Amino acid sequence: MESHANTSISGNVPAVEVNDLTVAYHEKPVLWDIDLVVPQGVLMAVVGPNGAGKTTMMKSILGLIKAAAGDVRILGEPYDQVRRRVGYVPQRGSVDWDFPTTVLDVVMMGSYGSLGWFKRPGRQQREKASAALERVGMEKFAHRQISQLSGGQQQRVFLARALLQEAEVYFMDEPFQGVDATTERAIIAILKDLRKANKTVIVVHHDLQTVPEYFDWVTLLNVRRIASGPVEEVFTDENLRAAFGGKVGFLTKHGHDEHHDASHPVSPEANVPEAGS
């Protein structure tokens, strides 16, 4: 609690600070010497080609993947000490949606952290979960079995679950991946709400077109950190080419001319779905 008071006084503590983060799988580096400073109150996209280590970076910041080296601070503290102030939306494909449980029950998992060991969620948690479901437009689905949801609805359930954590820093892994228009709008509305409340949101994102529209901060990643900063400064053709190699046939700065860069060979890799990076 003490640390909480500290940060609210000195509001310039970065939301996330990463130094020299290196991660390797079977001796092959997937993240190399990453430095990152994310100020509080920004919506940040993490973009990069498949296998660039976007998900890996997020997971190693959250301690889910062991880093070979490096130091991570969230709100100026080691992650372990500020867990309660950090929310997480995993890729929706990472769980079994045929699990025997209801939408409301999944959302209530967002309250488990504040409940601590042994204690079961009660009426208060149920009410909060209902409110979170309403925020994502899923209140009618509260008592549905989760296997009956569409992909977009699954995503909104995960979002509602994270909202229940009432965190200050949110990590979201590909929330826009393969969702319908309703869900996309719902996610954007939530992101804007969170920014208004001065929360920080870090989103692994794959759609370069929408980066300037949805986000104000961006990190370009390809094993190494290519660039990181405000979108208008950092999201340039040059940086994108550095991150994606010559593969980018869909750079955004030139409006709707999606294939202006046809002189560069478009690698087939650019269309391969991300394999657990």
Add this chain to the structure above:
Amino acid sequence: MNPLDIFTDYTLRTVSLGAALLGIVSGGLGSFALLRKQSLMGDAMSHAALPGIALAFLFTGSKAPLVLLLGAAIAGWLGTWFVMQVIRKTRVSQDSAMGIVLSVFFGLGLVLLTFIQKLPTASQAGLDKFLFGQAATLMEKDVITMAVLGLPALLLMGVFWKELKLLSFDREYGDTLGFAMQKMDLLLTAMLVVAIVIGLQTVGVVLMSAMVVAPAAAARQWTDRMGGMVVLASLFGAISGVSGAVLSATMENLPTGPTIVVVLSVVVFGSMIFAPRRGLLFNYVRSRRNSQRLQVRAVLEDLYMLSLQHAGEKRPHPVQTLRAMSWGHGGVERSLRELEERKWVTQLPGGWVLTTAGELQAQQHAGEEKS
């Protein structure tokens, strides 16, 4: 003996109590194994337990249930630990790792068992009941041992209910919330070892994994809630355990494990077929009904197309034409009769023709398909 002696006969009562207890524990904990897609782990564990039983007897010379089960638990745990290490440290896949551990430990167990049987001491006889199970040998002290081990496992399941749900549904999320999922995993594995070990004397190492997997798989068919699944799996486990144990205890030369598994199979197949929503019968009826509805609609639309080709002229079309248009799918006549019942088509001497209402209906369908 008569199975109904369960109410009066002391031995049968003991046997039933033991079988019910192990059914409840293994069914409940087996649900978590199933949800975590680790059903085969139970098989590896139970086979791995055999050398533990043999070694416990060799070292202590005792056949006290607690001693033998402790040996079984240690060996079962060791086997599981071995599987986990192989998965983590090598690139061998989980199923291969389990296959290796299962066969190596079980083979070792058989060798030790054969060795023990050749020993001159008379007291060794009876260890082979751990292969296929012998419910009739269950005594009060065995049941007490089972309760002492099994009830705490059930209690822990209740205490850590929400943590176990996190572990089973979304382990990484649980980690980010600050719950040590690795520790929960170890705890659940230990509980599963207990569930298996207490059934070894009754069901045997060869078939014990059925008591872990089958009740849970059957229960999943009937319910969409984790709580319901655990309760139902316990119930199925208890019913199968008791009926199998009583049948085998009252008949000569009927090993308990296989008998229980036969009863379990009935429960599982029944659940696969008859369960609402997930059952095969339900799905068959539903898809049958859907395809019938689609077929009726297709015939209506075919007639509509024909009428369009004849510019609204109310001309009958023979059933052969419609049959050709439906690509040889049967049931055209049945569909026509159903359409006739709804007064959307009528039969004229030269064949079938749409009524005005039928034409409207077909137009509506066409509109739906465009939008």
